[in-house]
Amino acid sequence: MSTQIQEQETETETETEQTSEHQTRRLAEKRERADMRERAEADLSDADEIVRLKIFRYDPEVEGKKDPRFDTFEVPFGKGMTVLDALIYARDHFDSSLTFRHSCRQAICGSDALFVNGRQQLGCKTQLSDLEWPVRIEPLPHAEVVKDLVVDMEHFYDQMEAVEPYFQTNELPKGELEEQRQTRENREKVKMSTRCIWCSACMSSCNIAAGDNKYLGPAAINKAYRFAMDEREGEDMKEHRLNIIEQEHGVWRCQTQFSCTVVCPKDIPLTEHIQELKREAVKSNLKFW
Amino acid sequence: MRIHEHDVIVVGAGGAGLRAAIAAHEEGADVAMVTKLHPVRSHTGAAEGGINAALRDGDDWELHAYDTMKGSDYLGDAPVIETLAQDAPEEVIQLEHWGMPFSREDDGRVSQRPFGGLSFPRTTYAGAETGHHLLHTMYEQVVKRGIKVYDEFYVSRLAVTDHDDPEDRECHGCVAYDIKSGDVVGFRATGGVILATGGDGQVFDHTTNAVANTGDGPAMAYRVGVPAEDMEFVQFHPTTLPSTGVLISEGVRGEGGILYNSKGERFMFEYGYANNAGELASRDVVSRAELTEVNNGRGINDEYVYLDMRHLGDERIYDRLENIIHLAEDFEGVNPVEEPMPVKPGQHYHMGGIETDENGETCISGLYAAGECACASVHGSNRLGGNALPELIVFGARAGHHAAGRDLGEAKVQTGPSAETEAEENLDTPVEPGAIDAANEDVAADGALVEPEEVVEYAVEAERHRIEDLLAHDGTNHAEIREDLQKAMTENVNVFREKEGLKKALEVIRECRERYQDVGVSDPSRTYNTDLIHTIETRNLIDIAETITLGALAREEFRGAHWRREHQERRDDEWLKHTMIAWNDGSPRLYYKPVILEGENKTYEPKIRSY
Amino acid sequence: MAEHYSSFEPKGTRWLLQRLTAAFLVVVLAYHFMLLHFINHAADITFAGTQVRMSQLGYFLTMVLFLIAGTFHGVNGVYNALVNQGLDGTQKTVVKWLLIVAGTLLIVQGIRVAVAMTGLF
Amino acid sequence: MSQSYDRGLIEDFGRWQEFSAGMWAWIFHKFTGWVLIGYLFTHIAVLSTATVDGATYTQTLQGLESLLLVRFLEVGLLAVAAFHILNGIRLLFVDLGVGLEAQDKAFYAALITTAAITVASIPTFLMGAF
Numbered sequence A: 001m002s003t004q005i006q007e008q009e010t011e012t013e014t015e016t017e018q019t020s021e022h023q024t025r026r027l028a029e030k031r032e033r034a035d036m037r038e039r040a041e042a043d044l045s046d047a048d049e050i051v052r053l054k055i056f057r058y059d060p061e062v063e064g065k066k067d068p069r070f071d072t073f074e075v076p077f078g079k080g081m082t083v084l085d086a087l088i089y090a091r092d093h094f095d096s097s098l099t100f101r102h103s104c105r106q107a108i109c110g111s112d113a114l115f116v117n118g119r120q121q122l123g124c125k126t127q128l129s130d131l132e133w134p135v136r137i138e139p140l141p142h143a144e145v146v147k148d149l150v151v152d153m154e155h156f157y158d159q160m161e162a163v164e165p166y167f168q169t170n171e172l173p174k175g176e177l178e179e180q181r182q183t184r185e186n187r188e189k190v191k192m193s194t195r196c197i198w199c200s201a202c203m204s205s206c207n208i209a210a211g212d213n214k215y216l217g218p219a220a221i222n223k224a225y226r227f228a229m230d231e232r233e234g235e236d237m238k239e240h241r242l243n244i245i246e247q248e249h250g251v252w253r254c255q256t257q258f259s260c261t262v263v264c265p266k267d268i269p270l271t272e273h274i275q276e277l278k279r280e281a282v283k284s285n286l287k288f289w
Numbered sequence B: 001m002r003i004h005e006h007d008v009i010v011v012g013a014g015g016a017g018l019r020a021a022i023a024a025h026e027e028g029a030d031v032a033m034v035t036k037l038h039p040v041r042s043h044t045g046a047a048e049g050g051i052n053a054a055l056r057d058g059d060d061w062e063l064h065a066y067d068t069m070k071g072s073d074y075l076g077d078a079p080v081i082e083t084l085a086q087d088a089p090e091e092v093i094q095l096e097h098w099g100m101p102f103s104r105e106d107d108g109r110v111s112q113r114p115f116g117g118l119s120f121p122r123t124t125y126a127g128a129e130t131g132h133h134l135l136h137t138m139y140e141q142v143v144k145r146g147i148k149v150y151d152e153f154y155v156s157r158l159a160v161t162d163h164d165d166p167e168d169r170e171c172h173g174c175v176a177y178d179i180k181s182g183d184v185v186g187f188r189a190t191g192g193v194i195l196a197t198g199g200d201g202q203v204f205d206h207t208t209n210a211v212a213n214t215g216d217g218p219a220m221a222y223r224v225g226v227p228a229e230d231m232e233f234v235q236f237h238p239t240t241l242p243s244t245g246v247l248i249s250e251g252v253r254g255e256g257g258i259l260y261n262s263k264g265e266r267f268m269f270e271y272g273y274a275n276n277a278g279e280l281a282s283r284d285v286v287s288r289a290e291l292t293e294v295n296n297g298r299g300i301n302d303e304y305v306y307l308d309m310r311h312l313g314d315e316r317i318y319d320r321l322e323n324i325i326h327l328a329e330d331f332e333g334v335n336p337v338e339e340p341m342p343v344k345p346g347q348h349y350h351m352g353g354i355e356t357d358e359n360g361e362t363c364i365s366g367l368y369a370a371g372e373c374a375c376a377s378v379h380g381s382n383r384l385g386g387n388a389l390p391e392l393i394v395f396g397a398r399a400g401h402h403a404a405g406r407d408l409g410e411a412k413v414q415t416g417p418s419a420e421t422e423a424e425e426n427l428d429t430p431v432e433p434g435a436i437d438a439a440n441e442d443v444a445a446d447g448a449l450v451e452p453e454e455v456v457e458y459a460v461e462a463e464r465h466r467i468e469d470l471l472a473h474d475g476t477n478h479a480e481i482r483e484d485l486q487k488a489m490t491e492n493v494n495v496f497r498e499k500e501g502l503k504k505a506l507e508v509i510r511e512c513r514e515r516y517q518d519v520g521v522s523d524p525s526r527t528y529n530t531d532l533i534h535t536i537e538t539r540n541l542i543d544i545a546e547t548i549t550l551g552a553l554a555r556e557e558f559r560g561a562h563w564r565r566e567h568q569e570r571r572d573d574e575w576l577k578h579t580m581i582a583w584n585d586g587s588p589r590l591y592y593k594p595v596i597l598e599g600e601n602k603t604y605e606p607k608i609r610s611y
Numbered sequence C: 001m002a003e004h005y006s007s008f009e010p011k012g013t014r015w016l017l018q019r020l021t022a023a024f025l026v027v028v029l030a031y032h033f034m035l036l037h038f039i040n041h042a043a044d045i046t047f048a049g050t051q052v053r054m055s056q057l058g059y060f061l062t063m064v065l066f067l068i069a070g071t072f073h074g075v076n077g078v079y080n081a082l083v084n085q086g087l088d089g090t091q092k093t094v095v096k097w098l099l100i101v102a103g104t105l106l107i108v109q110g111i112r113v114a115v116a117m118t119g120l121f
Numbered sequence D: 001m002s003q004s005y006d007r008g009l010i011e012d013f014g015r016w017q018e019f020s021a022g023m024w025a026w027i028f029h030k031f032t033g034w035v036l037i038g039y040l041f042t043h044i045a046v047l048s049t050a051t052v053d054g055a056t057y058t059q060t061l062q063g064l065e066s067l068l069l070v071r072f073l074e075v076g077l078l079a080v081a082a083f084h085i086l087n088g089i090r091l092l093f094v095d096l097g098v099g100l101e102a103q104d105k106a107f108y109a110a111l112i113t114t115a116a117i118t119v120a121s122i123p124t125f126l127m128g129a130f
């Protein structure tokens, strides 16, 4: 129910404007950056240690950033500093166009999964002191780069949503304010799987997902696991859940590479969950035969 | 011009926004969510503790309401508090039916545990990640219902008619900046716009809130004429990690954790801040004690104190406080089994916000607010732990239902400037608050804009200009302004408040406003321009900071989370009233409206708050 | 866009068979290697020796089964590997049938060889 | 506005160096699997000489065995088969959900055992080749 009317005129107008203004803007940018550097330098001189960051830069529409490159930033290091802290410092003091997603700073929003020194990790949960310096920071591999460290997450969301990621049951209790019963053991069983924060680190690390774009991927399968194993949904629904993950690009694609399990910032035993679903699927198929 | 049309538009997709969208959908409305973060990235996910609801025998909603009223230090409105207590059980069971993985009892029912300030263990929880599960469970329901989500769309302006009196104005939609493509997009809402933009902790430089919690909703509503209510009431948490603001739960002190200053003194006792309760004194007492230590030169690095739990022994730590070890290691690089953890107070929750009634509606028809950005008011001057999450689902649902046309009955809470009973006449501000050029840039000033389509189109056009200007202008970097603002707020408007400091803060805020006139965005890109977004947010922070400080300066008493050096007592005779600030088209005006203490079955008598 | 699951086909069958054949192959392959490289050195193999072994029904059947299991396991493994790399559509169908034909030919030829080795026909 | 850039080499550079155990195991298993199926086809082809007559069969086999290259290839085949079997066992355990925490150690063990078997078998394989 949406009306989308493209306004041709303004669009072309702004475009020409942009190119003509580009020079001046870039010069001004440079001046500004020099200013910021100066201020930052004052900070640098009393810092004991400097950490060097090599950050991937790319912007499809800015001259000079169309070809991807690595920029080096030198950031004063302090105890307890995380990769995200360093990125924020670099952005606020050296180059305000440095772009990355972040929000909670406490490993719960899942927006800052990055490729740091060749491994998928959350910027906010990675101590600089645990890394080899200089620190190389890139956007997540196997995802389209939108700009700098920001990647397109649509594909990941699509996969997550393809497994019917919502609770379904036909047997809700009748009484008013009556909850469904769930044993502690059963809650314990699904507990780890419910901790996923949709950061997509696992998906990015999986070679199979890289090769087969339709592969559901570890996070989505884990999501399916979360419901399939929840006793509150009932047996019928479990059957249905297994059908979903048994699809061509479902669990059978997993080659137990374990890299998803290795990188998951929430320590979810993804491979184990996938394997368990494979066995469950075989078991239920054996019932059919 | 791209204009999307829906019955109900929900701005923000945290707990409150998601619940509102589901409610509107239940009502049969065509609802869409517009959010600057993908829903699962919202800060509701960070809540750990739990959700209060009177579910069991021996407990009932009246007890919950009573506890909440007492916790609010009698500044909450009874009809709203009672609505919260009455609706919470049903809403929590609803969550359970949607599959939320609550912690369980042996008999398979949802577990409840005791929480500070509650007379009954009524806090339901899901491990130490209640908010995460609440957020994800509701997003799942949104996916199930196929509700349209415009994710990574930054709402920067409300489309409101241009009547002189805010109470005559109507909201017809909003304008958003599509972060990925750089388009300015209009949203037309035939039923209503629900703001659910969450907290505004970024006003301070140290907070448990997310970087995205910049108070956009309250700032936008405030500027189109909705009064801001009780803004001076900001809750601080005494134990947060200095570098990130990550919260170290009260559990550490509960288990016997000890606070030390740089001289190794157990200052809670040594300097008599709380000779009986010591580390277990209430949040505000501990926060102030910590800051006093630092101010008196007994802090470490002039910044924080130590929270030590080593003496508890490895076994007990691993058994009960394991997650604390991970938090300290991951976010502070400290292993709390081997060394003490640095902690300092941090902003945690804002009780004040957009003035609404118990149906979530503001004085502008068609404009609603729910969640932390709203002030109905449930929490009064102090929020009890575990009461924010039920607020999200209860008032989120009510706002959603009401916007979609369900009849919820006449609201008991009066809203808008007409509810004023008393004006603030002699507030002594060192500088003029409000817009620099008093002219109202937020509503077309000629009073001609009333047609819904026009209102939205005008707003889109205005916003497009503002963004073009910001992009074209090379001026001050917003980050400098933001940093100075946050520092000033933390220095002067945090747990310690005194007249001179508050005035100082107002001066800095004014300066920030002036510097903001010259702000520019140096990233020329249309694609994912976070520089631009942060620049717009900074404007909102300035407005919010000002309301907090004005409220704090006006309220000459010590109530709940608001402490004044000059006024160390709660003064019910004079201050049993809500502080209201109206933007007043650019020149803010303070006034008061009464607190409603008459509940359904009883009237709440203010008592001394002691536990 | 993510593909929603469509028609129900237990993909688990091939997965299970891959594991079962693998388990079988471990034993037989080890036996095969031992017998033909360590007990009887490969260099000393003669038709006569082969014939003696092949003429025992048990050994004959084991070897035929070995062949079938090995072929299925190998061909199915290759197919999976290609699908994992995103092989799709007509290409996938073509490859599938190519592999089935190749596998069948291998088994047929293998059995012919085995039969020849018995020297009975 | 999908002008996304294919990171190509930039992405691949530095990726394989940081592969984890499970990924290497996957690559080696794949590689060895392909070698083995390739060998199976060749093997049957060679053995097909049996359908001509016994003498040709014996001649072909012994002719091949007298080539030093073939002897070396056989050592290689053993190595490949040994790894595929050992890692195959590891994978079977993984499928059964047994010992998942030790999967990386199991991979290293498979590598070492393969090396040991290969080295130990060299004398047998090369016997009489010189």
Ligand SMILES: Cc1cc2nc3c(=O)[nH]c(=O)nc-3n(C[C@H](O)[C@H](O)[C@H](O)COP(=O)(O)OP(=O)(O)OC[C@H]3O[C@@H](n4cnc5c(N)ncnc54)[C@H](O)[C@@H]3O)c2cc1C
Residues within 6 Å of the ligand: B011, B012, B013, B014, B015, B016, B017, B034, B035, B036, B037, B038, B039, B041, B042, B043, B044, B045, B046, B047, B048, B049, B050, B051, B052, B130, B131, B153, B154, B155, B156, B196, B197, B198, B199, B208, B209, B210, B212, B213, B216, B217, B247, B348, B349, B370, B371, B372, B373, B385, B386, B387, B388, B389, B390, B392
């Ligand atoms: C660390 C921590 C622990 C807590 N623990 C508890 C607890 O145990 N119990 C309890 O009851 N409460 C707790 N709280 C409080 C409670 O979690 C919050 O008050 C509540 O989650 C706020 O929810 P919300 O839906 O209002 O906002 P949020 O969840 O913050 O969501 C805000 C939404 O608005 C969107 N948004 C914001 N601005 C814009 C804009 N301009 N345009 C478009 N979209 C926008 C964002 O994208 C986001 O989706 C805790 C808070 C914190 C910080």
Ligand code: HEM
Residues within 6 Å of the ligand: A254, A255, A256, C018, C019, C022, C023, C025, C026, C027, C029, C070, C073, C074, C075, C076, C077, C078, C080, C081, D029, D030, D031, D032, D033, D034, D036, D037, D038, D040, D084, D085, D086, D087, D088, D089, D091, D092
């Ligand atoms: C004649 C001998 C064998 C041949 C020709 C062979 C061939 C193959 C091939 C081609 C693959 C696919 C690899 C890929 O690209 O992913 C494979 C996979 C596999 N092989 Fe073998 N193999 C043989 C023996 C064995 C043995 C003895 C085992 C012992 C356990 C084994 C276990 C496995 C397993 C478990 C897989 C599946 C890997 C996966 O899909 O997860 N194989 N094999």
Ligand code: SF4
Residues within 6 Å of the ligand: A195, A196, A197, A198, A199, A200, A201, A202, A203, A218, A219, A222, A263, A264, A265, A266, A267, A268, A270
């Ligand atoms: S499973 Fe782990 S790595 Fe994957 S998206 Fe969820 S939290 Fe991230």
Ligand code: F3S
Residues within 6 Å of the ligand: A205, A206, A207, A208, A209, A217, A218, A253, A254, A255, A256, A257, A258, A259, A260, A261, A270, A271, A274
């Ligand atoms: S990395 Fe990929 S192959 Fe399976 S175990 Fe994890 S999904």
Ligand code: FES
Residues within 6 Å of the ligand: A102, A103, A104, A105, A106, A107, A108, A109, A110, A111, A112, A113, A122, A123, A124, A125
């Ligand atoms: S910033 Fe939220 S997960 Fe890192």
